Amino acid sequence: MARPPMPDPLALLDIDSLLTEEEREIQRGLADFLDARARPGVADRFERGVFDRDLARELGAFGVLGMHLTGYGCAGLGPVAYGLACLELESVDSGLRSFVSVQGSLSMFSIWRYGSEEQKREWLPRLAAGEAVGCFALTEPDAGSDPAAMRTRAVRDGSDWVLTGTKTWITNGGIADVATVWARTEDGVRGFLVPTTARGFRAVDVPAKLSLRASVTSELVLEDVRLPDTARLPHAEGLGAPLSCLNEARFGIVFGAVGAARDCLRTTLDYASTREQFGRPIAGFQLTQAKLADMAVSLGGCALLAVHLGRLKERDRLRPEQVSAGKLNNVREAIGIARECRTVLGANGVTLDYSPLRHANNLESVLTYEGTAEVHTLTIGRALTGIAAFR
């Protein structure tokens, strides 16, 4: 006798039982908000290549932006609650999670961790509310995996700084009010808060992406941008500062990838139980069940890993190579699940009517940004062997 399909494949391993009541409430509340406000129309926004700026303000009002930071209008919630928010956001679209990652974990975190009191007061409350948008500019045309090769320069001129260079692939760049720009000075790498209205600054959006289409990605050009010394992040010294911000955003991706994969599997379970061939639901074929079972086990493993890393982070015990293990594994598994789900959907799977191929396309970017799969493999390799194989 057939029973209805399991509505949430994460229920297979009872992942909920690992969460506190507060964490479950935050997750449920955000999921309901996103179902009402973000899920409808997401395929259309992906197709048109647009980001919904109003949604950013609503996410701010909901308290999601910088929710893991304390003070300055931020909610001060724990890492698992933040991770679960990333999971729910990415179950809608990776572009939405990207917006929140960059706003909260890269832009706001860089100011919160390395900024002066004045910088925090000026920017954090507006960024938390979604009234202002931030971006984080590390990558350059000739410095991606190897940010130490950056060419953007900040040179002293009296009491000012003059910034020159080009940053590329910058999420939120074209809609940002403030950019955290990392530049080389004669004392090493430093961070600067560049208002996007500054003379000599311009953003040019990357056209025709096949991935993360519902997210703004831009090139930033800085031509002799003059800034006072109060624009420099006073506590950021060396490349370790931007790399420490990446740990925060990479942690969110560990959970986010679970959300994308869960949405693919939910969609596929639902489809397979109603689509009939050879006179019966395709979910009843053993080959389909083998795919579904493998994917549910893999998804559960990803969720266990995410929650485990979150609990380590709560105790301040999370090391960068552990974040690398989480990002490498969960994004790799999620992209595999998205592609396998697509096969169960047959021809319908290549349309925007169903989410798996949209998620798979988005996950191509997630596999590359915040450290490519190869960079994270080598980070784990270095931790295991003690030998750095990057160069």
Ligand code: TGC
């Ligand atoms: P090395 O040059 O030797 O080290 C520089 C300093 O940084 C320290 N460090 C870290 N600190 C904290 N957390 C980490 N994860 C760190 N990784 C390195 C390091 O200890 C050193 O400190 P110090 O005090 O000794 O000077 O660099 P390395 O050999 O350690 O690292 C090399 C490598 C390849 C791992 C690093 O360069 C790297 O991670 N490259 C990938 C670049 C990357 O991920 N870019 C992402 C750009 S932002 C983005 O993609 C946003 S997408 C957002 C979205 O839409 O969601």
Ligand code: FAD
């Ligand atoms: P490369 O570094 O040129 O790498 C190309 C290939 O070579 C990869 O497979 C890589 O793994 C491999 N490779 C490189 N070095 C090694 C090595 N030592 N050993 C083995 N293999 C190696 N950046 C920002 O600063 N801010 C943002 O907001 C941001 N948003 C992004 C949004 C999107 C949609 C995308 C796609 C990218 C974004 N990025 C952002 C840039 C992203 O961080 C870089 O694309 C990423 O770090 C890789 O750099 P690259 O693209 O230059 O590739």
